[in-house]
Every structure is written in structure tokens, then in C-alpha cells.
Amino acid sequence: MKLATIRLGGTTTAVRVEGGTAIETGFADVGALLREGGLEAAAAADGARHELAGADLAPVVPGPGKIVCVGLNYRNHILEMGRELPEFPTLFAKYPEALIGPRDEIRLPPESDAVDWEGELAVVIGSRVRRASAEEARAAIAGYSVLNDVTMRDYQYRTAQWFQGKTWENSTPLGPVLVTPDELPADAQLVTSLDGEELQRTPVDDLVFGAVELVRYISTIVTLQPGDVIATGTPGGVGHARKPPRYLAPGQTLTTRVDGIGELVNAVAEEKVAGAA
Incomplete structure (x- = not known):
């Protein structure tokens, strides 16, 4: 099953996606659906129908209670950054204000001139869990x-803590849909491209800590709730690690794809700030 959140005028609605059709489920967004109805309600819903091709897609979960991100979790990225494989996951957080839709603009803030791409597989939580076993x-x-964990590298490396480079407003596309675990191919590839040039390509099973391990570890620290999002980390090929480094620029188009899910296609533009030079 595939689920999405679409914008309708000044509101949003959660939909079940069947082919090119988006079927309303009666919930405000996918996060609300998971908290209040669950996947069973989504499967049974038979509301108003919309053409998916013309729909205005919001972040698939517009307002998660938590966005927990994992750094240095692909073997090839860890090696390109000159680090050793970690014993435990490296965690940081984003706020919901960072999220944008899968077709929205990524806005480059005037304060940063080192904005980088980081394509990622995201995990969406469907039920409350604390100190989970592997089965749970x-x-x-x-x-x-x-x-895409779009990162302001100059801010990230101002201190030893990464948070300040990772949660800028209107920076992080999420979508286009949520697919249930049975729809994610075992050999799925994560691919990031900039203006058609492939920059990242890695099997999602190259993760040091997989989805189940991450849910177990994070739920030991804090209760995970329906609609919470875990960003599982990026593979090798980021701009900051290149010689010379490469960063996003206005007028470019960033595409992030995972087999079986779909792709984010985000134009890159300058953020217009009143009074900025």
C-alpha cells in the first residue's frame, strides 16, 4: 500500500495511492492517519478521488512529533569522510519546520554558502513503541x-555538534509517498542526482544499522509514536567530500529516488529574506 498527503486549498488530506489515483482516507494527513486510524483504516477508505499527477504533494508526514536522524550509517560514506565504522548510531534531530514537499523548492539561506545534498531512506513509525525487541x-x-537531509555544512562544522547545520527551515523534502514494508524491494537502490548527473547510488541494505536496529536503539532512549520519522543516513557521494567540494546553487534541480517508493524532484532557489543584501 502507498499513502501520501496532498494539499487541497488551505488544508491537507491523507490519501491512498492506487496507480494514478489518490483516494481520500478521511484523515488530515498521513501522520494523523497513523495516530488515529492506522493502516487498516487507510486500506478500507473509499473517499473522494483525485488525479495523482496533478496533486500538490505535502511532506508525507507534515508534522511528525520527532524527526530522528542518523549520521554516518552507510559504510561507503563513513569511509569517504575518513572515519571508522561506529559501534553505536550517531543521532541528531530535526524540527518539522525543516520539512518541505517532494516537489517544493529547496531555499538556500543567505547565511550559508555550503549547502549540500544527502539522499536518505526514511522510516515512518506506525505504532507506539518503547524498549522494543526486534519483533516489536x-x-x-x-x-x-x-x-534528503539537505545540510548547511559551514554551520554544521562550526562546533562538534551537527544540529545547527541540519534543521534549517524549508530545507528537507520528504515523500512522495509512504510505502508499506512489503512494497520496498530487498535490492532497492538509493540514487541522488543533480541536473541529471548521478551523484549517489547505493543499495539501501549497505546501512551499518538497519531500520529494525534503529527502532530498537532509539526506542530505548525515547518512546516512538505513530508518525515519527527516522532518517537512516546518507551514502557516499555528498558534495562536501568531493575534491574540490561541490554545493547546491540556485537554478539547479535535485532529484532523490528510492526504488519502490518514488522520487523527490526539488528545484533549488535563493531564499528571499527582507533586508538581506
């Missing part, structure tokens, strides 16, 4: 989506 963690995963 697997059952708590509602599905998967695509995220």
Missing part, C-alpha cells in the same frame, strides 16, 4: 519514504 521494532514500522 519490525511491527512498529508503518513503512518507508524518501528524504
Whole structure:
């Protein structure tokens, strides 16, 4: 099953996606659906129908209670950054204000001139879980989506803590849909491209800590709730690690794809700030 959140005028609605059709489920967004109805309600829904091709897609979960991100979790990225494989996951957080839709603009803030791409597989939680066993963690995963952890590298490396480079407003596309675990191919590839040039390509099973391990670990620290999002980390090929480094620029188009889920296609533009030079 595939789920999405679409914008309708000044509101949003959660839809079940069947082919090119988006079927309303009666919930305000996918996060609300998971909290209030669950996947069973989504499967049974038979509301108003819309053409998916013309729909205005919001972040698949517009307002998650938590966005927990994992750094240095692909073997090839860890090696390109000159680090050793970690014993435990490296965690940081984003706020919901960072999220944008899968077709929205990525806005480059005037304060940063080192904005980088990081294509990622996202895990969306479907049920409340704390101190999960492997079986409980697997059952708590509602599905998967695509995220790009767009990062302001100059701010990230101002201190030893990464948070300040990772949660800028209007920076992080999430979508286009949530797919239930049965729809994610075992050999799915994550691919990031800039203006058609392929920059990242890695099997999602190259993760050091997989989805179930991450749910177990994070739920030991804090209760995970329906609609929470875990960004599982990026593979090798980021701009900051290139010689010379490469960063996003206005007028470019960033595409992030995971097999079985779909793709984010985001134009890159300058953020217009009143009074900025």
C-alpha cells in the first residue's frame, strides 16, 4: 500500500495511492492517519478521488512529533569522510519546520554558502513503541519514504555538534509517498542526482544499522509514536567530500529516488529574506 498527503486549498488530506489515483482516507494527513486510524483504516477508505499527477504533494508526514536522524550509517560514506565504522548510531534531530514537499523548492539561506545534498531512506513509525525487541521494532514500522537531509555544512562544522547545520527551515523534502514494508524491494537502490548527473547510488541494505536496529536503539532512549520519522543516513557521494567540494546553487534541480517508493524532484532557489543584501 502507498499513502501520501496532498494539499487541497488551505488544508491537507491523507490519501491512498492506487496507480494514478489518490483516494481520500478521511484523515488530515498521513501522520494523523497513523495516530488515529492506522493502516487498516487507510486500506478500507473509499473517499473522494483525485488525479495523482496533478496533486500538490505535502511532506508525507507534515508534522511528525520527532524527526530522528542518523549520521554516518552507510559504510561507503563513513569511509569517504575518513572515519571508522561506529559501534553505536550517531543521532541528531530535526524540527518539522525543516520539512518541505517532494516537489517544493529547496531555499538556500543567505547565511550559508555550503549547502549540500544527502539522499536518505526514511522510516515512518506506525505504532507506539518503547524498549522494543526486534519483533516489536519490525511491527512498529508503518513503512518507508524518501528524504534528503539537505545540510548547511559551514554551520554544521562550526562546533562538534551537527544540529545547527541540519534543521534549517524549508530545507528537507520528504515523500512522495509512504510505502508499506512489503512494497520496498530487498535490492532497492538509493540514487541522488543533480541536473541529471548521478551523484549517489547505493543499495539501501549497505546501512551499518538497519531500520529494525534503529527502532530498537532509539526506542530505548525515547518512546516512538505513530508518525515519527527516522532518517537512516546518507551514502557516499555528498558534495562536501568531493575534491574540490561541490554545493547546491540556485537554478539547479535535485532529484532523490528510492526504488519502490518514488522520487523527490526539488528545484533549488535563493531564499528571499527582507533586508538581506
